[in-house]
Amino acid sequence: MTHAPTAHEERLAPGATALRHWAMPIAAALLPIVLALGVGALILLVLGADPGAFYYHIVRRGLLSWIGLQDTITRCAPLLLLGASLIVAFRAGLWNLGVDGQFLLAAVISAALAPALVTVLPVWLVLPLVMVVAMAVGAVWSLLPALLKAYYGVNEIVTTLMMSFLGISAANVLIKLPFDDPTTTVPQTETLATDDRLPRLFGSTINVGVIVSLAVILFIHWLMTRTSFGLRLRLVGANPRAAVHVGLPLGALMVAVFALSAGLAGLAGSVEILGVWGNVRADWNPAYGLMIIPLVFLARFNGIAVIGFVFFFAVLSIGGETASRKAGLPNYFILVLVALMLIFLALTEWLGQRRQMAARD
């Protein structure tokens, strides 16, 4: 049974309570992952794959090989920005489930804009400029759901999802028609030369986008937890009536939340293109958004915890590609793992609440 530590206990073992203070949340966050990996192992057995080998290849490729580790760290950049995007929305109690559309549309605009701009402007100016435009594209794509939610009370879950599907199709239309590079056979945008992409760090394949993303997510964490602006945004979610009561412009704040959240999703798309790919091919859609949602929940909307979970997920996704190939399975197994984690997360959360209630009684 957990119970509040008494003064006596505190005196006897101050280290133990501090340990409990830190260990409990970490254990609560790791438990769902361990359970998911366990059930995942059973599913792998059913599919005729060796779970031990599967998980071993994930770790070896995603974490222990230098090439794989660079890929993993590079993969973190868009995921961290999407995490920051979702933290803003979820802390404000709004469901931005349309990050995939915002991400992809901004990615396509970045891919079209950057190669065209480098011919007239210096690269150091083009890259930030394109990122700003990408943020604006993402924000604009969220405007309609934001206004519908803010002024007509239309459920944003549905509208952001619809806009996401629209954005994904619109991105493909843009790639195939106006932005199509006529010199390639498959429909894709023009390619940004490797020298003009985001600068790489210390001779590795990791680009500066990771640093930007880390800075952004730490800033967002600080913004949402330590500033009065963040408090206002959180009040929108926690108690909209109270927000109106103290004279906060609820509608404007909701639009701001969506613009910030979708802008960050747009930035994620831009960083992925400017840093890694250099162009967008038709029907490319990594669909990171739905995967990041559970991670942000696992981290309980804490930006610093999201960094840890994103790194874990990046290892899983980079290593999973190799492990799946070796096991002769498609890469979809990672989807199953994420789903299992979500369910176990929700269950541990529930058990934690029950224990708290029991302790109170």
Add this chain to the structure above:
Amino acid sequence: MSQGLLSDAFLISLIAGAVAAGVPLLLAGLGEQVSEKAGVLNIGIEGMMLFGAYAGFATAFGTNSLWLGFLAGAAAGLVMAMLMALFCVRLGLNQIVIGIALTLGADGITALLHHVQFSRTYPRLPRVETLDIPGLSEIPIIGPSLFARHPMVYIAVFLVLVLAYLFRNTHVGLNLQAAGDKPDALDAAGISVTATRTWSVLFTGVMAGMGGAYMAMIGAGIFVPFMTGGAGFIAIVLAMLARGRPIWVLIGAFLFGASLSLTTALQVGGVNVPTDVVQMLPFLMVMIVLVLFARRASLPAALGLPYVRGQR
């Protein structure tokens, strides 16, 4: 445009396509309507449809019976719904997190199963037998596309009437409404909110599973990974806009079905539009409808909130 947009071929193809694409939406939309009425926003319906589509197809392929396929689809949807009911209604966990989890899980599992079983052969089901309604099926244009279909189409339309009656004239309908709008009142009247919501979620699962099964077995004749492609989310919107009236789910489902099937129909009519543009149509329609009727889209007061007795 040699054939012209109003040619018989175009119209037949459009109406037939609207029915084929609309029936899954209708079944899932009716199911979602019941659970939304009772206060459960079932985001997992996309996964329930997909799992139903896989189970329906695999069973029909193995047994050569579409009816067993529908049964399997319903059972698959039911299993997913049981998870949803357990986590969201019984334990009161976050409906949206669990909904996303179920959808991701169904995406992954069905894609893996498809890979193991069908990815080398991509088998198809034979063309379905239709039940021609005597007389009506001989009407030009609308006859063959509306009245010469698989019996499931007629059953789906009949269910609209059943649900309309249920909502309007029975205690069950009232209980559902109360569970969504004022669960305290239902509890005070001595009827279990948990039980009402559980049954409604299970019903949704069965309907969504059958909708998915129809999509794979009859609509497409084949199962491909991620084939539902957002149909479950459209069903949610349909239920939202129908404001608790089944007849509007029917009308909406066939309008969306028509826009989904417009690509093929336009090609039959001799017009070539990029598929990506046409794929946007149903979602564009949802947004337009939401903008136009934003004030009218109404949802139950306690939608998405777990019910805890005595808690305010």
